[in-house]
Amino acid sequence: ILAGHALAQGPTEAQLAKSEELARWALEQNLGYEIVESLTTEVGARLAGTEAEERARQWAVTKLKKLGFKNVRVEHFDLPVWERGLERAEILAPYPQALVITSLGGSTSTGHQGVEGDVVGFSSLAALKAADADTLKGKIAYIGEVMTRTQDGSGYGVAGAKRREAAYVAKEKGALAVLIRSVGTSSHRFAHTGQMRRVTSQPIPDGVPAAALAAPDADQLERILASGKTVTLHLLLTPETRPAGRSGNVIAEIPGKKKPEEIVLLGAHLDSWDMATGAVDDGAGVGIVVAAAKHLMDETKRPERTVRVVLFGAEEVGLVGGKAYVEMHKDELKNHVIASESDFGAGRIWRFETRAGEGRVAAAQALGHGVRMLGAAPGGNAASGGPDLLFMRGEGVPVVTLKQNGWDYFDLHHTPNDTLDKIHPADLAHNVAAWLSFVYLAANTGEYYR
Amino acid sequence: ILAGHALAQGPTEAQLAKSEELARWALEQNLGYEIVESLTTEVGARLAGTEAEERARQWAVTKLKKLGFKNVRVEHFDLPVWERGLERAEILAPYPQALVITSLGGSTSTGHQGVEGDVVGFSSLAALKAADADTLKGKIAYIGEVMTRTQDGSGYGVAGAKRREAAYVAKEKGALAVLIRSVGTSSHRFAHTGQMRRVTSQPIPDGVPAAALAAPDADQLERILASGKTVTLHLLLTPETRPAGRSGNVIAEIPGKKKPEEIVLLGAHLDSWDMATGAVDDGAGVGIVVAAAKHLMDETKRPERTVRVVLFGAEEVGLVGGKAYVEMHKDELKNHVIASESDFGAGRIWRFETRAGEGRVAAAQALGHGVRMLGAAPGGNAASGGPDLLFMRGEGVPVVTLKQNGWDYFDLHHTPNDTLDKIHPADLAHNVAAWLSFVYLAANTGEYYR
Ligand SMILES: [Zn+2]
Numbered sequence: 001i002l003a004g005h006a007l008a009q010g011p012t013e014a015q016l017a018k019s020e021e022l023a024r025w026a027l028e029q030n031l032g033y034e035i036v037e038s039l040t041t042e043v044g045a046r047l048a049g050t051e052a053e054e055r056a057r058q059w060a061v062t063k064l065k066k067l068g069f070k071n072v073r074v075e076h077f078d079l080p081v082w083e084r085g086l087e088r089a090e091i092l093a094p095y096p097q098a099l100v101i102t103s104l105g106g107s108t109s110t111g112h113q114g115v116e117g118d119v120v121g122f123s124s125l126a127a128l129k130a131a132d133a134d135t136l137k138g139k140i141a142y143i144g145e146v147m148t149r150t151q152d153g154s155g156y157g158v159a160g161a162k163r164r165e166a167a168y169v170a171k172e173k174g175a176l177a178v179l180i181r182s183v184g185t186s187s188h189r190f191a192h193t194g195q196m197r198r199v200t201s202q203p204i205p206d207g208v209p210a211a212a213l214a215a216p217d218a219d220q221l222e223r224i225l226a227s228g229k230t231v232t233l234h235l236l237l238t239p240e241t242r243p244a245g246r247s248g249n250v251i252a253e254i255p256g257k258k259k260p261e262e263i264v265l266l267g268a269h270l271d272s273w274d275m276a277t278g279a280v281d282d283g284a285g286v287g288i289v290v291a292a293a294k295h296l297m298d299e300t301k302r303p304e305r306t307v308r309v310v311l312f313g314a315e316e317v318g319l320v321g322g323k324a325y326v327e328m329h330k331d332e333l334k335n336h337v338i339a340s341e342s343d344f345g346a347g348r349i350w351r352f353e354t355r356a357g358e359g360r361v362a363a364a365q366a367l368g369h370g371v372r373m374l375g376a377a378p379g380g381n382a383a384s385g386g387p388d389l390l391f392m393r394g395e396g397v398p399v400v401t402l403k404q405n406g407w408d409y410f411d412l413h414h415t416p417n418d419t420l421d422k423i424h425p426a427d428l429a430h431n432v433a434a435w436l437s438f439v440y441l442a443a444n445t446g447e448y449y450r
Numbered sequence: 451i452l453a454g455h456a457l458a459q460g461p462t463e464a465q466l467a468k469s470e471e472l473a474r475w476a477l478e479q480n481l482g483y484e485i486v487e488s489l490t491t492e493v494g495a496r497l498a499g500t501e502a503e504e505r506a507r508q509w510a511v512t513k514l515k516k517l518g519f520k521n522v523r524v525e526h527f528d529l530p531v532w533e534r535g536l537e538r539a540e541i542l543a544p545y546p547q548a549l550v551i552t553s554l555g556g557s558t559s560t561g562h563q564g565v566e567g568d569v570v571g572f573s574s575l576a577a578l579k580a581a582d583a584d585t586l587k588g589k590i591a592y593i594g595e596v597m598t599r600t601q602d603g604s605g606y607g608v609a610g611a612k613r614r615e616a617a618y619v620a621k622e623k624g625a626l627a628v629l630i631r632s633v634g635t636s637s638h639r640f641a642h643t644g645q646m647r648r649v650t651s652q653p654i655p656d657g658v659p660a661a662a663l664a665a666p667d668a669d670q671l672e673r674i675l676a677s678g679k680t681v682t683l684h685l686l687l688t689p690e691t692r693p694a695g696r697s698g699n700v701i702a703e704i705p706g707k708k709k710p711e712e713i714v715l716l717g718a719h720l721d722s723w724d725m726a727t728g729a730v731d732d733g734a735g736v737g738i739v740v741a742a743a744k745h746l747m748d749e750t751k752r753p754e755r756t757v758r759v760v761l762f763g764a765e766e767v768g769l770v771g772g773k774a775y776v777e778m779h780k781d782e783l784k785n786h787v788i789a790s791e792s793d794f795g796a797g798r799i800w801r802f803e804t805r806a807g808e809g810r811v812a813a814a815q816a817l818g819h820g821v822r823m824l825g826a827a828p829g830g831n832a833a834s835g836g837p838d839l840l841f842m843r844g845e846g847v848p849v850v851t852l853k854q855n856g857w858d859y860f861d862l863h864h865t866p867n868d869t870l871d872k873i874h875p876a877d878l879a880h881n882v883a884a885w886l887s888f889v890y891l892a893a894n895t896g897e898y899y900r
Pocket residue numbers: 269281282315343344
């Protein structure tokens with residue numbers, strides 16, 4: 001129906017109906033799950049800057065070409081590469097026992113002898129900050145603080161602060177090392193890793209060696225500290241950083257028919273942490289956006305605008321791929337009509353959020369027509385769009401968020417337990433259906449959202 | 451009411467009423483949980499024959515004396531001690547990645563270089579047995595087979611066969627090593643350990659090195675094998691066995707007033723696997739039986755019969771403590787009126803089972819009066835009584851089982867995830883209440899059950 005006349009301003013009734021029809025159809029498809037299965041099985045873990053992430057890019061290029069995408073390419077960029085090494089913690093006194101820990105991304109090394117010290121407990125990062133300088137000389141600082149389980153993931157920002165800052169604050173206080181209760185919501189015995197300060201082109205100051213305890217081990221340490229006994233601990237962390245590594249963003253397109261220069265960007269990140277196959281973070285996102293774009297290609301006429309899928313590299317260590325994309329595509333950003341990234345697991349979508357210019361919110365909300373039909377509520381106009389879109393958003397690119405239910409996401413996030421079996425295929429299909437209806441509308445209307 | 455006359459034959463109405471009253475009262479107590487908390491915090495993991503198990507015995511002796519038990523003592527015995535060492539598995543081809551594994555108890559070592567071979571998959575132990583001798587020369591055998599989740603734990607016996615036998619069968623077929631899908635029911639990324647053949651005084655034939663894969667890693671391996679590609683794997687297991695170690699049973703009593711020579715035995719095992727603090731296996735059992743006996747001591751008149759608490763050592767590696775007990779107490783076994791062990795986690799009790807002589811079943815079922823009031827059904831007369839009672843049972847000691855709900859037990863069993871937070875205090879109190887009502891009746895009636 002679009003063929004014979006100029007691009008309509010908003011979605012037509014026929015387009016809205018088509019977006020619903022596509023969503024219903026996609027609920028019965030399994031392609032998204034097949035893509036995650038392929039990535040997590042054939043590549044597995046894929047830490048930023050490593051040979052494994054390079055294999056993930058090769059996988060992506062092969063897969064995207066095979067699916068029929070055009071202009072499939074890799075845009076490389078450089079970054080320092082942090083690798084984990086050994087990680088061990090042992091209570092020496094009063095009750096000798098090993099604890100389950102994991103190094104935080106970017107942590108410095110204790111050296112191969114490790115460090116030994118008495119533990120001083122704090123209930124929060126703020127409490128550690130309030131300690132006098134040098135009062136922790138020769139000690140190991142520990143920060144507790146239980147993360148709040150929420151549907152929208154809002155507990156993460158609060159809990160994440162101690163992960164990002166503890167090593168640097170502890171250093172100011174003269175500590176030997178710092179331990180934190182994992183930023184996560186499960187009580188399974190997995191420690192949650194995650195980056196401290198973001199990798200950037202600027203050097204990061206050295207913090208003390210830093211690791212997270214699994215929740216049951218944090219409980220254990222807190223019980224012993226609460227008894228008033230002095231806890232002496234040995235900590236061994238031997239991560240290493242190579243200054244020069246390579247990562248890259250993988251890009252694929254469905255070229256637009258009428259306005260090929262206008263871009264609707266669908267993103268996900270290809271890298272994962274090193275301890276698991278990264279099924280929910282962010283294999284799911286890769287499966288969702290690639291399947292949605294592939295269905296658009298096969299089940300609809302060629303879109304009016306170009307649909308660009310970007311699988312970002314090196315998200316986990318500091319949104320490095322998102323930043324590189326903006327630098328490499330500066331001149332083109334004005335043509336990015338709207339963008340969104342899927343990076344919050346495989347839970348169903350319950351809210352459609354926008355970040356559009358004044359007077360353009362209703363037009364942007366119209367893109368969520370099919371998403372709302374699937375059960376999502378309309379959200380506000382403060383969408384993040386996804387982590388890798390931070391810099392793009394800063395350059396004025398409008399974004400939407402198809403907000404997933406994150407109730408269980410932080411049970412798995414950045415642990416060895418983030419594996420394929422945690423994804424429910426029907427939930428993943430629900431996501432693909434929502435994204436398909438969204439991208440169909442975004443790529444076939446004449447609206448702008450700035 | 452018993453003081454003035456001879457021991458009644460069966461429980462009196464007043465005793466039945468008292469057993470109910472005790473059970474109701476105990477539901478509100480927290481002592482069982484406090485005991486598990488103390489053991490798992492202050493000792494932690496306590497592998498048979500190690501210094502950690504020795505610390506557990508010291509903990510038990512101190513705790514039992516402090517609680518007011520009499521005749522607190524340790525009965526030592528010797529056994530070989532197997533210790534884990536390193537454990538790593540890596541797929542080299544077609545899709546390089548690490549797998550989460552754990553050595554099976556009693557496994558031989560691969561040597562520090564490890565072994566490398568192509569994987570041959572089998573769907574069951576029977577399928578491996580059916581392979582021709584020497585057809586696996588230079589290969590690594592893998593056995594799948596998913597364990598069935600059941601309330602009564604009956605899936606364990608079936609699934610456990612491959613754990614017990616795979617290493618020896620694989621050796622006959624010429625294999626380099628054997629891997630099994632973990633004997634367990636969760637899909638969290640923990641491999642489940644467990645003993646292969648029981649440690650006995652007889653030497654065990656050497657099997658090939660043997661390890662279990664976490665369920666998500668078993669899925670992963672099976673997916674790749676199903677694709678038809680050749681899977682090449684590197685396996686490193688470096689366990690060591692010391693021929694002479696020491697374990698022991700810790701014994702404590704409430705001496706009987708009228709018939710001190712007649713024994714009602716309450717058991718649990720003190721050792722655990724090495725990877726976790728052994729909260730559900732079998733810290734819970736320790737908490738349950740010690741708390742029940744302590745409540746009996748404090749809340750009732752001194753029992754007519756002796757109540758003996760036995761915390762067995764070295765259960766996990768082959769019921770070594772249960773066997774040693776029978777050898778050391780041979781002459782006394784005829785006076786063991788009835789016995790039961792708590793070793794199936796911390797789930798609520800749903801069935802009261804007996805193993806009594808002909809014509810004595812109704813009398814034995816009467817001991818479950820208070821247990822049934824708490825919601826348990828009467829069970830059959832084929833109770834095991836608990837693993838450490840195997841040899842005692844063989845010598846004619848009547849047993850009962852206060853059967854726990856094992857629905858979730860094998861999610862945690864023999865994994866690093868068996869920690870205190872997995873126990874629900876109210877469920878543990880339910881167990882203590884049931885055991886208290888049982889031991890009250892068993893120690894104060896004049897019935898026999900042979
Ligand atoms: Zn992510």
